[in-house]
Amino acid sequence: MRLQLGLQELAHYPFLKETQKIIADRGLSILSITQNRESRIYLEAAVNRIREATQIRDTQRYSEAEDAFLDIVSYGLARILISCIKNRTGIGLLARFEADRALYFVQLEQNSNLRNHLFRELGMPSGGGSIPFIKYVELSSTLREERFRLVNRDLWNGMVLVSHDDEVILLRERIRTLLIDQLPLDLPKTVCSDLEPYVKDVENIIGERITLEYGDVDEAGFPPCIRALYDAAGEGRPISHSGRFALTTFLHTIGMETTGIISLFSGGSGFDLEMTSYQVNHIISQGDEGYTTPSCATMRTHGICIGKNKSCEQVNHPLSYYRRKKKSSKK
Numbered sequence: 279m280r281l282q283l284g285l286q287e288l289a290h291y292p293f294l295k296e297t298q299k300i301i302a303d304r305g306l307s308i309l310s311i312t313q314n315r316e317s318r319i320y321l322e323a324a325v326n327r328i329r330e331a332t333q334i335r336d337t338q339r340y341s342e343a344e345d346a347f348l349d350i351v352s353y354g355l356a357r358i359l360i361s362c363i364k365n366r367t368g369i370g371l372l373a374r375f376e377a378d379r380a381l382y383f384v385q386l387e388q389n390s391n392l393r394n395h396l397f398r399e400l401g402m403p404s405g406g407g408s409i410p411f412i413k414y415v416e417l418s419s420t421l422r423e424e425r426f427r428l429v430n431r432d433l434w435n436g437m438v439l440v441s442h443d444d445e446v447i448l449l450r451e452r453i454r455t456l457l458i459d460q461l462p463l464d465l466p467k468t469v470c471s472d473l474e475p476y477v478k479d480v481e482n483i484i485g486e487r488i489t490l491e492y493g494d495v496d497e498a499g500f501p502p503c504i505r506a507l508y509d510a511a512g513e514g515r516p517i518s519h520s521g522r523f524a525l526t527t528f529l530h531t532i533g534m535e536t537t538g539i540i541s542l543f544s545g546g547s548g549f550d551l552e553m554t555s556y557q558v559n560h561i562i563s564q565g566d567e568g569y570t571t572p573s574c575a576t577m578r579t580h581g582i583c584i585g586k587n588k589s590c591e592q593v594n595h596p597l598s599y600y601r602r603k604k605k606s607s608k609k
């Protein structure tokens with residue numbers, strides 16, 4: 279029997295494809311939203327959704343939507359607005375927020391049919407206490423906790439045993455990575471310009487969050503590897519592909535403007551503005567797990583862990599080094 283989902287249920291899981299039909303049935307489209315002033319409540323709700331995604335919280339609690347339809351539409355518009363700014367930190371924050379939010383409602387879910395439907399739609403095995411080996415490797419590949427490493431799991435007959443709690447965490451991770459893979463959306467150019475005031479709001483919100491996490495960009499806190507790459511770029515010396523990648527992702531994550539990153543590379547003899555802009559924009563728009571700053575281990579593998587010092591002994595990631603330095607400089 280076909281599962282009938284109510285608005286409130288869809289507001290809990292707005293990524294389900296059933297929501298698209300609900301929106302279309304009400305005659306709402308991106309064109310009608312940009313052209314109709316009364317539709318701005320949807321855009322304001324989308325901006326608020328992104329704002330909520332940037333808030334650092336200790337415990338996750340999500341309230342029922344007072345207007346479930348507004349909640350569903352704001353999900354779609356938030357994805358559009360975050361795509362317009364093409365900021366991977368923003369995309370990562372939104373994906374994590376949506377995944378945490380869905381997880382919260384899954385844990386309260388009484389409707390087992392809906393729960394099963396959700397798992398099925400996300401391509402997840404459910405309820406059996408075990409997951410096929412290959413699927414487990416795919417689902418857990420982005421989880422850092424030791425207990426999710428394959429060597430720490432019980433394997434039986436090609437299946438990995440999972441507890442109920444682990445199963446929902448794998449579901450959350452599945453939602454997060456799916457959203458990251460989908461973003462940024464490939465939008466017609468006019469969409470972002472039509473939404474300009476809201477796109478600006480989102481840029482400011484993400485910028486404030488980055489500043490809150492990393493403070494203003496401070497070269498004094500750069501780890502030696504990044505310092506070396508940064509100096510080489512500034513002096514127009516050649517940098518390997520992996521060096522450019524590490525430098526770009528690092529600078530972008532700590533909040534340097536895209537134009538600042540591009541101009542850093544402008545001193546090289548073969549500088550090509552169009553090509554550099556394309557490469558930088560490509561790297562920074564690939565989402566949270568797609569293109570992140572490499573860890574120290576990866577930097578070492580690529581031969582760009584340069585100038586390692588005493589402070590490096592306490593970190594395993596260049597961004598951790600930077601965070602620590604910024605924190606200690608505030609004391």
Ligand code: SF4
Nearest residue numbers: 501503574577583590
């Ligand atoms: S140990 Fe890490 S932070 Fe230090 S220089 Fe090497 S890669 Fe950079």
